[in-house]
Amino acid sequence: MLKKFFILCSGADTLILDECSNGEQNKYAGIGATVFFTALMASIAASYALYTVFDNLLTSIFFGFIWGLLIFNLDRYIVSTIKKRDSSLDEFLQAIPRILLAVIIAVVISKPLELKIFEKEINQVLLEQKNELTLSNQNQIAEQYTPKIEDLNSQIANLNSQIDTKEAEVNSLYDTFISEAEGTAGTGLLGKGPVYKEKREKHDAALAELQQLKTENKAKVSALETEILSLQGDYKANVNNSQPIIDNFDGLMARVNALGELPWLPSFFIFLLFLAIETSPIFAKLISPKGEYDFRLEDQETTVKTWTMQKVAERKLLLKTDNDINNRVYTEIADEEEVMNYKRKKARELMQLQADAFFKNQKSAL
Known part of the structure; x- marks a missing residue:
């Protein structure tokens, strides 16, 4: 079986x-x-x-x-x-x-x-490629957000720098009026005289400005930090959304390419x-x-081929013979007087019918 x-x-x-x-x-x-x-x-x-x-x-x-x-x-x-x-x-x-x-x-x-x-070696190659794709993907997405975040951080640093500058100014004014009171600078007179009061008022005004500046800049910094957190959240969301595509990078074409590595x-x-x-x-x-099978198969095929060729040759010979006979028959008939008279009679009748038809057409046209 x-x-x-x-x-x-x-x-x-x-x-x-x-x-x-x-x-x-x-x-x-x-x-x-x-x-x-x-x-x-x-x-x-x-x-x-x-x-x-x-x-x-x-x-x-x-x-x-x-x-x-x-x-x-x-x-x-x-x-x-x-x-x-x-x-x-x-x-x-x-x-x-x-x-x-x-x-x-x-x-x-x-x-x-x-x-x-x-499969194990291909998986190792795919893992390395996935890691490279992950890093490349993170870098490409970061390029969309990093400039904005850096600009916002620069603005925060500028606001903090304004506060530091104002604090330095207030501290300087504080040292000035304290030195005036102690008599170590300014007029050199010990005690809280008119000059001291003037410098103290100037310090208090600067301190009030500092407090107001801290309040305003704190609100601005908070808004900027919120925007930075939002951008960072968008960055993480884009990375997380694109990561499954990289994780599924193990199809047939990827494996064939990894095999080539x-x-x-x-x-x-x-x-x-x-x-x-x-x-x-x-x-x-x-x-x-x-072998025996090849000889038997060749015998069978050649038998059919020979028989077919014989049939075709016989048909060709039959057609040629029939054409020769017909040519001889029609040639002999063409010389007979009876056939010529019959052909002449029929041709005369045909010409008469054509003439009658032409006459009728011309008459109807008039």
Whole structure:
């Protein structure tokens, strides 16, 4: 049962192969098994690749199965259309397009399995890329808010500088009137005289201005700090909203690109393995000698071809003979007087009818 199934997979004519030896049947069963298992591996590889895209197991298995059937049909077609010839060069030339197609199929099959085999290494590369993208994303978003925040901080610093300047002025006035009272500066007279009172009033006025300036600047600083907090909140919100996009940066294309970052030699050997598997049925037929099945198949095909060519040749000969006979018959008839008289009579009647019709048309026109 299994042998018949693999023979069916090989694309061989079962009616012809049943008449062949057991060894010939085993050869085609082996070719069919290679075709089947290649399609099975293609289905598994496609299911994994689609799972990284859809993230749904049933959907991935379904479309992977469809892909496996497609590869099975292509391989079966490739193997079944390679015919054994008398010349090895002719066989190789007819196999070149099929070998190129097999190479393409091998690439398509091997790539998803490479992604699975090197999954841990690919995840490491993706992690590094995600970290770089995260930092780059934060820097790009910060460029939108940093100038505004720096400008607001500059305004706060300017307001605080105004207060510090005013405080220094008030402290200087305080030292002045205290020194005047102690007699260590100014008039040099000890006690609180008119000059002292004047300087004290000037200090008190500056102190009142300082208090008012602190109140006004405090309100301004508070408003600016609130604006800074709002900008910082917007920055964090943008970073948090864009982070899931970076976290999900592990699709099929990202993994293929990450695989390209790894050393090429292991991937190349895996590709060679699948290329060998994919092309093995083709080369098996190319290097195998012309067997019993090939002779029987050639006999059947040449029989049909010869019979068809005979039928076509007979039809051509029949047509040529019939044309020759008709030409001779019409040539002999053309020389008979009776035929000439009959033709003359009918031509006269036709000309009379044409003349009558022309006369009626001219009469009706008048």
